Amino acid sequence: MHPVLEELRKIGVIPVIKIDDAEKAVPLAKALIAGSLPCAEVTFRTAQGEEAIRRIKKEAPGILLGAGTVLTVEQVDKAVTAGIAGFKVICNRHFPGDDRPMQIWERIAKAGKPILFHSGILYGSGPWSQYNRPVGFEPLFEIPHLRFALAHVSWPWCDENLAVYGYWQSRREHNTTSAEMFIDTTPGTPHIYRREVFKKIYTIGYDIENNLIFGTDCNSNYSSDYTKEILAMDKDALDNAGANAEQREKYYGKNFLRFLNG
Secondary structure, eight states: OOOHHHHHHHHHHOOOOOOGGGGGHHHHHHHHHHOOOEEEEEESSSSSSHHHHHHHHHHHHEEEEEEEOOOSSSHHHHHHTOOOOOOOEEOSOOOOTTTTHHHHHHOOOOHOEEEOOOSOOOOSSSGGGGOOOOGGGGGGGSSOOOOOEEEEGGGHHHHHHHHHHHHHHHHHHTOOOEEEOOOOOOOSSSSHHHHHHHHHHHHHHGGGGEEEEOOOOTTTOOOOHHHHHHHHHHHHHHHTTTOOOHHHHHHIHHHHHHHOOO
């Protein structure tokens, strides 16, 4: 397995970094690397995000970087130029297929970068879950060569998630889309549903096992005990689904490399 993925599998966390002072970016990145956590999402919620990414890529090249809170095509270009590996998106005021965000997804696809979307119930202070149902992502199939993943198996709309994947698979088989859909298992799905959805994933008859990505749901203040709990929960779910060694290797690493690099 790729060494970065091996570390992600062991630790199960991607820190989210909000930088107010670009001078602190490199020391923080080096501290993450020294702590065997060579990955981070840098948000564009501050004006220092772009410069932080640029400095980290130059002075701490051993870290895998993603960008968050990207709201314009100009920010996409800046993030890509700075050396970002991919994007994380939460739709909380728009549907994925609305005109303005579609322009951003198209720009990201042209840059050859992947997008990890929140999908499913969205906890917060507003009625935002409506923007994150799996069917709302179907318009993305029209964007050439876009690679995107729906996180949390879209709980509580797990069956809808699998149905949308089946629709995407049919489109791909008929050569009517060049986009590629992945499913990320970042928790949010309670154990009883998670066990059930893994069983469906490996028995439904679609090729989801080739596009399934392991994930946890931690930030920089992660709990190793929580991550161990998720790993144990997934092992139980995979055992119950009858997943073999090759399928597990895809789930824990190989599929992510395809998602990341195309």
